[in-house]
Amino acid sequence: MLTLHFAPNSRAGRILWLLEELQLPYKLNRMDFHPKDLKSDEHRSRHPLGRVPVLDDGDVSIYESGAIVEYVLERHKNAGMKPSTDAPEFPAYLQWLHYCEGMVMPPVNTIVVQTVLLPAARRDETALAQAQKLLNRSLVPVEEALEGKEYLIGDFSAADIMLGHACFMANRLGCVTQEMANLKSYVARIAQRPAFDKAINA
Numbered sequence: 001m002l003t004l005h006f007a008p009n010s011r012a013g014r015i016l017w018l019l020e021e022l023q024l025p026y027k028l029n030r031m032d033f034h035p036k037d038l039k040s041d042e043h044r045s046r047h048p049l050g051r052v053p054v055l056d057d058g059d060v061s062i063y064e065s066g067a068i069v070e071y072v073l074e075r076h077k078n079a080g081m082k083p084s085t086d087a088p089e090f091p092a093y094l095q096w097l098h099y100c101e102g103m104v105m106p107p108v109n110t111i112v113v114q115t116v117l118l119p120a121a122r123r124d125e126t127a128l129a130q131a132q133k134l135l136n137r138s139l140v141p142v143e144e145a146l147e148g149k150e151y152l153i154g155d156f157s158a159a160d161i162m163l164g165h166a167c168f169m170a171n172r173l174g175c176v177t178q179e180m181a182n183l184k185s186y187v188a189r190i191a192q193r194p195a196f197d198k199a200i201n202a
């Protein structure tokens with residue numbers, strides 16, 4: 001049985017969304033997004049930095065959301081959510097899967113720190129403005145890639161689980177502008193998927 005160590009409003013939602021899309025059975029260890037849970041000895045024994053998501057699968061315990069996505073697709077089920085390595089969409093699939101943590105999430109993290117996590121007195125307007133600018137720039141290629149497509153590589157794939165979730169978060173932070181019309185409708189399309197809805201509201 002798969003066990004997902006989860007906290008709300010976090011990247012753990014990606015894995016919950018994936019498990020729901022694949023209709024795999026799982027147990028959810030729902031923690032609060034709070035140091036009392038995430039930095040406990042018990043959770044640090046699963047993730048040295050006390051972060052989520054972590055997935056347990058029998059003797060296997062794995063962290064890093066992108067790695068967990070690939071692990072589940074390879075070891076359990078992919079239901080067409082990953083193109084085969086010789087498919088023309090495969091390079092774009094890999095690119096967008098990794099673009100999420102590589103390019104989009106670093107400025108998202110800074111924005112969350114500077115607007116939500118830090119007390120007002122310790123916030124840095126310059127760092128916030130830089131991150132907003134960087135996020136906006138990082139989203140431009142995504143906006144362009146979505147032209148004429150419903151999802152990143154055409155059909156829904158695990159690249160959408162990663163980058164689509166990041167785009168949803170960016171939109172929630174007010175960083176997807178009205179001019180980014182493809183991204184706006186992409187985020188709305190994702191939000192309508194029942195599996196996403198279940199994951200985001202867990």
Ligand SMILES: N[C@@H](CCC(=O)N[C@@H](CS)C(=O)NCC(=O)O)C(=O)O
Binds near residue numbers: 012038051052064065
């Ligand atoms: N690159 C990692 C990032 C994991 C991460 O930073 N998770 C955040 C939630 S989105 C977390 O657990 N933060 C708790 C903390 O920093 O104390 C992944 O994709 O899994």
